[in-house]
Amino acid sequence: MENRARRKREHIKYSLILEERLMRDVFSDITLLHNCLSEVNLEEIDISTRLQELKLKKPIIINAITGGFPLAFTINRELAKIARELGIAMAVGSQRIALRNKAAQKSFKVVREVNPDGIIFANIGADASTEEVLEVVDMIKADAVQIHLNTPQEIVMAEGRKKFKGTIEKISKIASEVKVPVIVKEVGFGIAKEEAKILADCGVKIIDIGGAGGTDFIAIENMRNKKNAVPVLEGWGIPTPVSLIEVLSEVGDRVDIIASGGLKTGLDAAKALALGAKAAGFAGAVLNRLIKGGPLALKKYLERVERELIYTMAMVGARNLSELRKRPLIIEGRTYNWLKFRGINIKFS
Numbered sequence: 001m002e003n004r005a006r007r008k009r010e011h012i013k014y015s016l017i018l019e020e021r022l023m024r025d026v027f028s029d030i031t032l033l034h035n036c037l038s039e040v041n042l043e044e045i046d047i048s049t050r051l052q053e054l055k056l057k058k059p060i061i062i063n064a065i066t067g068g069f070p071l072a073f074t075i076n077r078e079l080a081k082i083a084r085e086l087g088i089a090m091a092v093g094s095q096r097i098a099l100r101n102k103a104a105q106k107s108f109k110v111v112r113e114v115n116p117d118g119i120i121f122a123n124i125g126a127d128a129s130t131e132e133v134l135e136v137v138d139m140i141k142a143d144a145v146q147i148h149l150n151t152p153q154e155i156v157m158a159e160g161r162k163k164f165k166g167t168i169e170k171i172s173k174i175a176s177e178v179k180v181p182v183i184v185k186e187v188g189f190g191i192a193k194e195e196a197k198i199l200a201d202c203g204v205k206i207i208d209i210g211g212a213g214g215t216d217f218i219a220i221e222n223m224r225n226k227k228n229a230v231p232v233l234e235g236w237g238i239p240t241p242v243s244l245i246e247v248l249s250e251v252g253d254r255v256d257i258i259a260s261g262g263l264k265t266g267l268d269a270a271k272a273l274a275l276g277a278k279a280a281g282f283a284g285a286v287l288n289r290l291i292k293g294g295p296l297a298l299k300k301y302l303e304r305v306e307r308e309l310i311y312t313m314a315m316v317g318a319r320n321l322s323e324l325r326k327r328p329l330i331i332e333g334r335t336y337n338w339l340k341f342r343g344i345n346i347k348f349s
């Protein structure tokens with residue numbers, strides 16, 4: 001157990017170092033079309049959204065980060081306070097460390113204690129059994145559960161899992177047996193349309209694409225294990241805007257999609273929502289603000305993200321997210337070429 005806690009501490013440490021190197025704008029290939037005749041008053045803008053039956057006041061989510069040891073308790077408590085104050089949904093990190101371990105549960109349960117009425121997502125890996133999923137949901141009285149896919153990380157991580165058979169069957173069982181909404185999420189390597197279809201056919205109704213361009217767990221594992229590092233594999237994965245459009249084009253009509261992976265600003269969120277995402281998840285940027293600047297800096301940051309989203313909506317003339325989705329956007333560069341090569345018609349909505 002101690003090893004797992006140490007690994008989680010190291011993930012935080014190295015993700016902060018990585019965050020400093022990440023100046024890339026993941027949505028630089030996407031431009032929203034300015035509307036010079038916008039008649040939208042700022043106060044009439046409604047940014048509420050839905051993920052299946054869950055109503056979210058805001059389309060911004062604090063994505064899964066941590067839990068299971070003392071520093072994680074403080075991080076989760078502060079994140080939960082801010083989520084409550086701002087009315088945004090948040091996920092906890094993987095709860096595997098807390099299965100049948102009362103001491104480790106404290107750092108997850110604090111999120112529900114601090115924010116009794118908030119929208120909170122449980123989290124566990126795709127190797128979990130249905131019983132384990134039910135346990136993590138119950139632990140924090142979660143409104144939904146994230147099932148994370150992180151094969152590249154497991155492969156590269158010295159102590160990681162090396163066997164992956166049976167994942168699809170497990171997900172299918174979880175999707176049919178767990179009563180709260182199931183969100184299948186990547187952790188920063190993205191999801192292609194082929195796998196999105198398999199997930200939708202398994203009965204998964206919410207997918208978080210967790211695209212490449214933000215937190216890179218191969219880079220993090222390389223920093224943890226320099227002796228056996230595989231730097232050539234850093235940057236692996238499907239870039240966030242590409243993965244988002246791939247998945248929307250294939251299952252956007254039957255699955256709610258969350259965009260994440262390298263999102264930093266409200267303009268990023270606006271572009272993701274305009275493409276068709278129902279919400280936008282932020283992990284590395286949130287952790288970085290909290291650790292380096294403290295809770296007040298994080299709160300100010302998230303308020304700015306919201307402001308940037310609302311201003312952008314006003315500038316394109318969108319009063320709500322469905323109007324934002326109708327606004328034309330321009331796709332250029334690598335994203336355009338990728339979609340063209342893959343035969344994806346971006347006019348899918």
Ligand SMILES: Cc1cc2nc3c(=O)[nH]c(=O)nc-3n(C[C@H](O)[C@H](O)[C@H](O)COP(=O)(O)O)c2cc1C
Binds near residue numbers: 011
């Ligand atoms: C320190 C750290 C720990 C994380 N732990 C988890 C986890 O336990 N479960 C999970 O699903 N995702 C985890 N993630 C992944 C994030 O939820 C997210 O999918 C990923 O970081 C990409 O988003 P970002 O670029 O905004 O960071 C973690 C991310 C960070 C930075």
